[in-house]
Amino acid sequence: MKPVLRYAPSPTGPQHIGGLRTALYCYLLTQKLDGEFILRIEDTDQGRFVPGAEEFIVRAVEWLDIQFTQGVHVGGPHAPYRQSERSALYQGYAKQLVEAGHAYYAFDTSEELEEMRAKLEASGIDNRGYNYITRMSMRNSLTLPAEEVARLVAAGTNCVVRLKVPAKADIRFHDEIRGAQHWHSSNVDDRVLLKSDGLPTYHLANVIDDHLMGVTHVVRGEEWLSSTPTHVLLYDAFGWRDTMPKFAHLALLLGPNGQKLSKRNADKFGIPIFPFDWFDEASGEIWKGYKDLGYLPEALLNYIVFLGWHPGGENEIFSVAEMVELFSLERCHHAGAQFDMAKLKSFQEHYLRLKSDAELAEMMRPSVAAAGYDVSDAYLQALAPLMRERISFAHEVVEKGKFLFEAPTTYDAAFASKNWKQQSIELLTAFMPGLEALTTWTTQSVHDLFHVFVAEQAVGFGKVMAPLRLALTGVAAGPGCFEMAEAFGKVETLRRIQTALDHLPAQ
RNA sequence: GUCCCGGUCGUCUAGUCCGGUCUAGGACACUAGAUUUUCAUUCUGGUAACAGGGGUUCAAUUCCCCUACGGGAUACCA
Numbered sequence A: 001m002k003p004v005l006r007y008a009p010s011p012t013g014p015q016h017i018g019g020l021r022t023a024l025y026c027y028l029l030t031q032k033l034d035g036e037f038i039l040r041i042e043d044t045d046q047g048r049f050v051p052g053a054e055e056f057i058v059r060a061v062e063w064l065d066i067q068f069t070q071g072v073h074v075g076g077p078h079a080p081y082r083q084s085e086r087s088a089l090y091q092g093y094a095k096q097l098v099e100a101g102h103a104y105y106a107f108d109t110s111e112e113l114e115e116m117r118a119k120l121e122a123s124g125i126d127n128r129g130y131n132y133i134t135r136m137s138m139r140n141s142l143t144l145p146a147e148e149v150a151r152l153v154a155a156g157t158n159c160v161v162r163l164k165v166p167a168k169a170d171i172r173f174h175d176e177i178r179g180a181q182h183w184h185s186s187n188v189d190d191r192v193l194l195k196s197d198g199l200p201t202y203h204l205a206n207v208i209d210d211h212l213m214g215v216t217h218v219v220r221g222e223e224w225l226s227s228t229p230t231h232v233l234l235y236d237a238f239g240w241r242d243t244m245p246k247f248a249h250l251a252l253l254l255g256p257n258g259q260k261l262s263k264r265n266a267d268k269f270g271i272p273i274f275p276f277d278w279f280d281e282a283s284g285e286i287w288k289g290y291k292d293l294g295y296l297p298e299a300l301l302n303y304i305v306f307l308g309w310h311p312g313g314e315n316e317i318f319s320v321a322e323m324v325e326l327f328s329l330e331r332c333h334h335a336g337a338q339f340d341m342a343k344l345k346s347f348q349e350h351y352l353r354l355k356s357d358a359e360l361a362e363m364m365r366p367s368v369a370a371a372g373y374d375v376s377d378a379y380l381q382a383l384a385p386l387m388r389e390r391i392s393f394a395h396e397v398v399e400k401g402k403f404l405f406e407a408p409t410t411y412d413a414a415f416a417s418k419n420w421k422q423q424s425i426e427l428l429t430a431f432m433p434g435l436e437a438l439t440t441w442t443t444q445s446v447h448d449l450f451h452v453f454v455a456e457q458a459v460g461f462g463k464v465m466a467p468l469r470l471a472l473t474g475v476a477a478g479p480g481c482f483e484m485a486e487a488f489g490k491v492e493t494l495r496r497i498q499t500a501l502d503h504l505p506a507q
Numbered sequence B: 001g002u003c004c005c006g007g008u009c010g011u012c013u014a015g016u017c018c019g020g021u022c023u024a025g026g027a028c029a030c031u032a033g034a035u036u037u038u039c040a041u042u043c044u045g046g047u048a049a050c051a052g053g054g055g056u057u058c059a060a061u062u063c064c065c066c067u068a069c070g071g072g073a074u075a076c077c078a
Helices: A017-033 A053-063 A083-099 A110-122 A146-154 A202-212 A222-238 A263-268 A297-305 A320-326 A341-352 A357-370 A377-387 A396-400 A413-419 A422-437 A443-457 A461-473 A481-488 A490-503
Strands: A004-007 A036-039 A103-106 A160-163 A170-175 A179-184 A192-194 A217-221 A246-250
Touching (some): A017 A036, A017 A053, A017 A217, A017 A297, A017 A320, A083 A222, A170 A246, A179 A222, A192 A202, A222 A246, A297 A320, A297 A341, A377 A396, A413 A461, A422 A443, A422 A490, A443 A481, A461 A481, A461 A490, A481 A490
16 A cells, blocks of 8 residues: 655634645655655634635745645646545545444533533533533434434534544554553543534544545644544544554643744744745735745755654764654654754854855845945856855845955944054055056965064054954954955055044044 | 653763663863964864663663653644
């Protein structure tokens, strides 16, 4: 049987980082097993549907190059892959379950349900669900006379279909990460399978689609672990137990406070939660996303793969191909992992430094252009090696290397007071003719000239270097002076020195 | 409340399955120093952890139990 995995997000909001990690793990396993990978949209909750969320999900997986063989965006033999377009299907299966005695109709209003729960709580009963005991005192097709049920259904009364959980049964299943799982059916509620709007709940739709689509491995977040007994019961009720997929429940992603990494919780700690910027129309909030913040997809991937999995050994830098090679469910962790921006940043810096001059130049281009600088590709490429190890994100070249795009108009006061003495001015002035006479203008030639000059003058490097840097950049930090001189070119370099000489008095 | 899942440095983790080689390793962060014309990079060093209590055993971070703690689920949400 060909392995089939699926990633099945709900478009109740933009794709977030936790879901992306689940998608990544599924993808790695799919690749490793040479199986199919399905992107299915679970949009059965009309009330929580968010416009644009589905497109966001597709863009996110494409950005990270998580590839699907079937799905809402690529089609496939099991289309449609959007559950809202499959609703008739689920209704048929729900009916089948009712007829076979595995499910029943329930007519209780939300007030009646609340009343039941309140009553149970008041009488100190621990188990407060709609279950094999409580269902006998509620209004459903198990307690109502057949004629009454028929009348209610015919009258179009709001009703749901609930799973009839067997009274005293052991439910066993194996979790690929956590091992043997054992539940007693008294702890499993008669969950709603089909809602009164005719759409299925997650439980029903999920089991049916996984079965129909031939899914062999269900890899999902730990929040689903306690719903799995319901799903196992459904596979049993449909007679699909022999092809029931393997289950694997991933430990949750946590915020720095140890709580589930939700949108709000992440935001509280300055952790971006989405891959791209997202404008929430309902609240008017703007959420910053990783890509728009300048993160490289390979850095994000390499970081999140270690949030809940580790291949052993001491290497931490892996390509996706290597992750595929090493990945296994057995090596997934049981405990949740806290998200740490500092570590993510270190991966970001690592991968940024792997970029070629041309790639980095291309990455810097948009923010340079946005800042209003019109520079050539050749110049940007010349800048790449100068800034590569001084920035964490390509866009930082504009903030940290402003002087690369415009001559300084002000000079750092602290640096100047230390390094712009009368002597500095005299030395720089004396250095100018040599520079002007230089016919070959390269990092090396300026370097050589400089060394000859300081030797002649019998002064320390710093006596000339610091004022030179001040004249060139106006600040204390930055790339090597000779490298910058080459990038600027002779004319601009001389102009900057002359400007400083003309306008900056000795400090 | 009830059910379920967890537990190694601040964080991500190796080691635990098959108990001794663990005076517990790596990475990030922090920190000290070296290199360096500045900044950054790079290099070297340092601080820092087996939740607690029982048990089994010659020996427990590793196996078992309990407690406390953390998390998840308890919806006509996924």
